[in-house]
Amino acid sequence: MSPVPVLCDLDGVVWLAHRPIAGSAEAIAALRARGHRVLFVTNNSSATVAEQERALAAVGVPADGDVVTSALAGARLVEAGERILVCGGPGVEEAIGARGAISVPHDVADSSPIDAVMVGFHRHFDYEIMRRAAGAVRRGARLIATNDDATYPTPDGPIPGGGSIVAAIATAAGVNPVIAGKPHTAMATVVRDLLGGLPADAVMVGDRPSTDGLFARTLGCRYALVRSGVTPAGTGRAAFDADGVEVHVDVADLAAVARWLIESS
Ligand SMILES: [Mg+2]
Numbered sequence: 001m002s003p004v005p006v007l008c009d010l011d012g013v014v015w016l017a018h019r020p021i022a023g024s025a026e027a028i029a030a031l032r033a034r035g036h037r038v039l040f041v042t043n044n045s046s047a048t049v050a051e052q053e054r055a056l057a058a059v060g061v062p063a064d065g066d067v068v069t070s071a072l073a074g075a076r077l078v079e080a081g082e083r084i085l086v087c088g089g090p091g092v093e094e095a096i097g098a099r100g101a102i103s104v105p106h107d108v109a110d111s112s113p114i115d116a117v118m119v120g121f122h123r124h125f126d127y128e129i130m131r132r133a134a135g136a137v138r139r140g141a142r143l144i145a146t147n148d149d150a151t152y153p154t155p156d157g158p159i160p161g162g163g164s165i166v167a168a169i170a171t172a173a174g175v176n177p178v179i180a181g182k183p184h185t186a187m188a189t190v191v192r193d194l195l196g197g198l199p200a201d202a203v204m205v206g207d208r209p210s211t212d213g214l215f216a217r218t219l220g221c222r223y224a225l226v227r228s229g230v231t232p233a234g235t236g237r238a239a240f241d242a243d244g245v246e247v248h249v250d251v252a253d254l255a256a257v258a259r260w261l262i263e264s265s
Helices: 024-033 049-058 070-075 090-099 127-138 162-173 185-195 209-219 254-263
Strands: 006-008 038-042 067-069 083-087 102-104 116-119 142-145 203-206 222-226 249-251
Touching: 006 254, 024 038, 024 254, 038 049, 038 185, 049 067, 049 090, 067 070, 067 185, 070 090, 070 185, 083 090, 083 127, 090 102, 116 127, 116 162, 127 142, 127 162, 142 162, 185 209, 203 209, 203 254, 209 222, 222 254, 249 254
Parallel strands: 006 038, 006 203, 038 067, 083 102, 083 116, 116 142, 203 222, 222 249
Antiparallel strands: none
C-alpha cells in the first residue's frame, strides 16, 4: 500500500488539554518517515493556527502548514467584504481576515449592518454578547457556528464548548445555525483543498465517533477509533453504530493506529 493521508484529531488523540498522550509524537514521526502526510484536524476555533502549531511543536510534533481548524472552515461560509459579527476567539478573527471579510467586534452599535454572526468557543460570553448576536440574526444576518461540540474535555472533566454558546444564541434568535467544523462539509472542503483531493483509503483518527467518525463519512475515507479520549475502552460499538459510524479499526491510541498502517503498507 502506498502512503495515505492521515488526519488526526487533537484532543484525545495527540494530547489531552495539551498534555501529550504517550507515544503520539513518535507515531506521527514514524508515519511521516514512511511518506504518510499527517494533518491535524481540530474543531478548536479559538486559538490561531500559529498558536496551535506552536503548541504541537512544544510536544514534539512539527506541524507548520498541517493544521486545519473549524475557524478556517467557518470562514469558507462567508464572502470577501462581508461584515461578520465575531462571537469567538482570535482564531475566528484570523480566519475571517484571511478570507477578506471584515471582523466586527461584538460591542458594535446595534444599527451596524451585519451579514453573518460567527460563533465559536470563547470564555467571555455573556448576556450582552448573546443579545447583540441574536439581534443581528433577527435583523437578517446568517448564523454560523465554527462547531457544535457541546462540551470540551479538560483534566477536571468536561466544560461547556462552543456548541453550548451557539445553542444559546440560536435559541434567542429563533433559527438553526449552519455548522462548519467536523463532521460538516465546510471542514471537508478545507481538508480537500489543502491536500488537492482525498483518496478513499485516507484515515481519519479520532476519539469521538459522533464528530470524527461522521467526518470520515463526510470525507468518504476510513475511520480509526482511538480509546485515548472521550470514548473509553470497553464502550460498546452499539453506542455509535446507531449514528451510522463505520469503524475500520478500533484501537487504544494513535501509536496503535500507526503500527496498523505501517504493518499493512
Ligand atoms: Mg477529540
